[in-house]
Amino acid sequence: MARMLSPYLHEGQEVLDLGCGSGLVGKAFEELGQVNNLIFDGVDFSANMLVKAKQRGYRNLVCANLSQEDLASAVWDDLGTEKKYSTLVSVGVYGDFLNPVDLEYAFNLADKHSVVAVAGREAIHPFIPSVFKIFGFEVVHSEKGVAHYEPDSSNCVKNPEAFFTSLLGSGSLLNPEQVGVNYSYFIGKR
Numbered sequence: 001m002a003r004m005l006s007p008y009l010h011e012g013q014e015v016l017d018l019g020c021g022s023g024l025v026g027k028a029f030e031e032l033g034q035v036n037n038l039i040f041d042g043v044d045f046s047a048n049m050l051v052k053a054k055q056r057g058y059r060n061l062v063c064a065n066l067s068q069e070d071l072a073s074a075v076w077d078d079l080g081t082e083k084k085y086s087t088l089v090s091v092g093v094y095g096d097f098l099n100p101v102d103l104e105y106a107f108n109l110a111d112k113h114s115v116v117a118v119a120g121r122e123a124i125h126p127f128i129p130s131v132f133k134i135f136g137f138e139v140v141h142s143e144k145g146v147a148h149y150e151p152d153s154s155n156c157v158k159n160p161e162a163f164f165t166s167l168l169g170s171g172s173l174l175n176p177e178q179v180g181v182n183y184s185y186f187i188g189k190r
């Protein structure tokens with residue numbers, strides 16, 4: 001995702017990472033090193049993950065549920081300002097834990113000319129173009145690939161049982177020990 005999104009970013013750009021977990025997306029950009037000094041803010045409903053994202057250098061971190069209709073207000077209350085972002089990124093959230101249509105709530109945090117990058121299970125592939133279109137984004141890049149989740153990685157919640165219980169009824173769930181998941185990657189622009 002970092003490789004695909006980098007051409008749309010510039011030095012020092014602010015990026016909002018939806019479902020940031022422990023901040024692996026920011027780490028991937030850092031390792032790639034194509035665009036420097038990116039500033040990552042993140043939203044996640046796991047406070048434990050946010051602590052790790054902070055340690056990885058994320059700036060503002062908001063503990064909020066991405067499937068809430070008033071997501072933007074919740075984020076703005078926390079930030080103390082009605083901030084909109086020119087770049088949103090999300091990996092392993094929509095299609096894994098959340099219905100892609102829930103992106104609607106996150107799009108309220110995107111500014112008029114924003115770029116949105118979403119990666120998730122292959123099942124999202126037919127849906128993302130329609131969701132993007134409804135909210136004024138044109139798909140400028142899409143790709144299929146394989147995402148690797150290592151059994152001992154810190155990219156998912158540490159207590160999956162409690163986590164999954166809290167998510168029951170909200171859609172398909174990712175087994176955090178799964179390795180080699182077919183993924184789809186999209187970049188939309190408006």
Ligand SMILES: C[S@@+](CC[C@H](N)C(=O)[O-])C[C@H]1O[C@@H](n2cnc3c(N)ncnc32)[C@H](O)[C@@H]1O
Binds near residue numbers: 020024049067093
């Ligand atoms: C598979 S992990 C991906 C984390 C990170 N994006 C990465 O690529 O390593 C999914 C993340 O989404 C978060 N998440 C799942 N459902 C959520 C929701 N409804 N609201 C906020 N965060 C959520 C989880 O807490 C977890 O950190």
